[in-house]
Amino acid sequence: MCSLIVYYPMSDPPQAPRSILSKKTSLDLDAVFQYTSSNKDYTTREVVTRHEYFDERTTPTMADNNFKRLFHPRSVTVIGVSHDLSKGATAFLHALIKMGFSGPIYPVHPHLSEIMGLKTYTRVIDIPHPVDYAIIGVPASSVPEVIKDCADKGVRFAQIFTSGFHEVGTRQGAELQRKIVDVARGKVRILGPNCMGVYYPKARFGFDADHPVQAGNVSFISQSGGLAINFIERGASECIWINKLVSIGNACDLKVTDFLADFSTDPETRVVGIYLEGLRMGEERRLFNLIKQMAPIKPLVMWKAGHTEAGARAAMSHTGSMVGSFEMWKFIIRQTGGILVNNMDEMVDVISMYLRAPLPEGKSVGIVAFGGGTSVTTADACTSLGLLVPPLKEDVQDSILKYVPEEGTFQSNPVDLTGWILSPRISRDVNLLVGNDSRIDALIYIFDIDFIVKRCQLLGLNTERLIKGHTKSMLDVKKGFRKPFLVILQKTKDDLEVERVRLQIRTELNRIGVPNFPNIERAAKALSKLDEYSRYLSRVKS
């Protein structure tokens, strides 16, 4: 009954699947899946034990899932609310009101008549108007009854915030989850349980009162509610705005591939991110086909978690997920043009760079830095992360020497601007020279904020004016060639004034669309990953 998902400790991976994988040059999912499904040796006892509780009788996926009323419901009911913001689904109700959701909201409470100025109803079936979407925050044992009410009422989508189902690892929890699916089947589609639900700022529909109402072109699927929130907030800090986001939790009905299918054809989505712990059984093939279809049009950036034994154990307790072999994942994602990332930094960085810069056409970077040690160690970091740092062309080096004197600096690549970095004009001109060198595919500029702030204080310069000059110069550089231009906003001091200046520059760079990073490692990783995607596109298009 293990079907297609294989689990084993990463410390002791079996040899056979690897040999299948390494021998193949093109993707043959059948061979991979058949091998893993037929070979029981790779199933650990823990998974077999838990597996018997796992619900397999899921609602078949509709070919034409229509999520219009999930992301943009005409009306919403919230069940399990009180006056205490920290309990049940109350924070959801608060979020809808504060975000300015435009449709009617119907709170449900057994005896209160009003909450947050809204009339409440005793049960869902008592609401005298049509309801598209239900948010459920009642105790786990009461959820089946509420779902039955939703089905009777004709609610289209029910999102279950409550936890205490399959993920707790008990027979009781698994049975309760199965019961929900049974009660809902064919009438109401379920999101969760154990999830935060939907964030769709265009409709001012979300789950956190503080989340932005500004909409964008990134869509995100998360198996973790916390990391969904994390992505929204990190995104907002980077001026990366979201089109559609779903937190799917245990995914007892609606699952990763249902949403990926929707996002892949959505003209308002330019890039899709996924935080994934494990798939539902039988979902792999659909996932990989979707990524493959999608990759030539828009990238999928995937953070596949639970790829170590301890992570897998935690994933099982978190969303009841069996995580699968990471070796297999890596192989298949690469073959289908997906981009694998290892943490939230990489997720945000790759998306930011994809949205704001052309794809690189190679791995050779030019570096304009501040300081000798920083130049040496930046070159080390780039090379260690798979990039190339070739010497610049002789005539470019000669031209650079017209701006910065030979003594105390260098110009071969990296170029050390030393104190000349203070001048927006010289910085711009040197960056343009390096960026236009035909030997390089991308330009990285290390902008040292501590130095700028310190010099302004020491020499009595106007910080605001200088920063304005620099961000203007960076925009000129971005426009000066069709290659990625990445800025490292380097900060050493834990100082509120330096942080204020950093945030000011960062906000402006995000506004004008210059990808920026706090350190060289993050920029180099994002560039490497997009270079890999770029080469995939060249292969499939040629």
Added chain:
Amino acid sequence: MCSLIVYYPMSDPPQAPRSILSKKTSLDLDAVFQYTSSNKDYTTREVVTRHEYFDERTTPTMADNNFKRLFHPRSVTVIGVSHDLSKGATAFLHALIKMGFSGPIYPVHPHLSEIMGLKTYTRVIDIPHPVDYAIIGVPASSVPEVIKDCADKGVRFAQIFTSGFHEVGTRQGAELQRKIVDVARGKVRILGPNCMGVYYPKARFGFDADHPVQAGNVSFISQSGGLAINFIERGASECIWINKLVSIGNACDLKVTDFLADFSTDPETRVVGIYLEGLRMGEERRLFNLIKQMAPIKPLVMWKAGHTEAGARAAMSHTGSMVGSFEMWKFIIRQTGGILVNNMDEMVDVISMYLRAPLPEGKSVGIVAFGGGTSVTTADACTSLGLLVPPLKEDVQDSILKYVPEEGTFQSNPVDLTGWILSPRISRDVNLLVGNDSRIDALIYIFDIDFIVKRCQLLGLNTERLIKGHTKSMLDVKKGFRKPFLVILQKTKDDLEVERVRLQIRTELNRIGVPNFPNIERAAKALSKLDEYSRYLSRVKS
């Protein structure tokens, strides 16, 4: 003439030295050095070409270098000053005055009679008092003449800030550097050229007016002035205070091993950090012997830069260094008990943890986290970086369930505190339970600052009081067992209020000696490196 230093592009390492290295189980430096020095194939043309300019006739190292008057001179002259803080050595003069250097300071200027309220002299030889230390910031071509004056005057140490010597890669630059050594020989010892010099806060002696005057027990040697400043400022942000620091630049006379010898026997130095690009010829054996002698008493943390082809090229332009084979470095540093790091984050993190926590006695970590996704991904990150995340003992898990309910959380390891993290008491008690589990060697606690700030705002709690409660709890946890206790101060939002709270907690944790990190990767790396050092100590002591 290549002697002991071998240079080759990392992309194409020779096989022979590797085979020597991998076959040896104990350290045989003779075999390694003899092999590399006799085998001319490993010398690239570039190095040979540059090598002919390289000064070999350096002053022989004194067996008993006495650096008392270098770190704590009784009087200082500053040559090459004006009223312009951004020119020559003027900023050094400003720094001495502002830091409150207690001895007399004699500025030298050809015609001004007073600078910054101090009487100036036309030449060093005109100063009518004894001078221990000279800071030189005149143009490169004038340096030999000034050094001659220093020698005639009886100045003990001359530090040359000026660049434009061996590092520019021209015959002229190399000859100028050789000339300095010739002129100074036997009379005045030289620090640099192309360096920032000495920082010794006990004597209020340093090179930057803003650097702290608080002294500590970390000593640092840096071949980069910029990274020396970076270390001082990063250290200050972490409440890591410095005993002695030198920036040695091109190291034409005084070199890495001279200072390491001093620091290794200095009772006021508990740990030594080095940022190194390359050694002087013949210095390797002494370095490795020093590390080996020192390792059982105090650790050496080394950042060896220029380990890629591009980094090596930059190092040559920066300090005229030939960087050597990184494979050989890694092997030898490990054999001698040194700790190799790859960037400034790792340098600061390892030192912070060494100073503030007992050494780990194994690789098994307990994790107390906030949120399901964070728990899964933290376990992944720890395991990927070589740590173990074993399930906690059954009775510990049962005890945890007395604090946090089973639904929506988990307790096997990681432990997900969920919203209970808000309570300082519950956080403390759960951390103590996990920390005292005999299966784990270190405890990592993920403290989510965004959540705390947000809850305080939402529920109208007193942020200051809550933070105080939490830092008090963390101190209780630290005292609750003899194992490393590491706190991750997790922050998602780019928000000044969240940053303010983070800095407040961080300052308090640094004050009470709880190692803290901005993300799990940095904590896991520091722990791994100190575990390796701990195992080295067990081996050599048994």
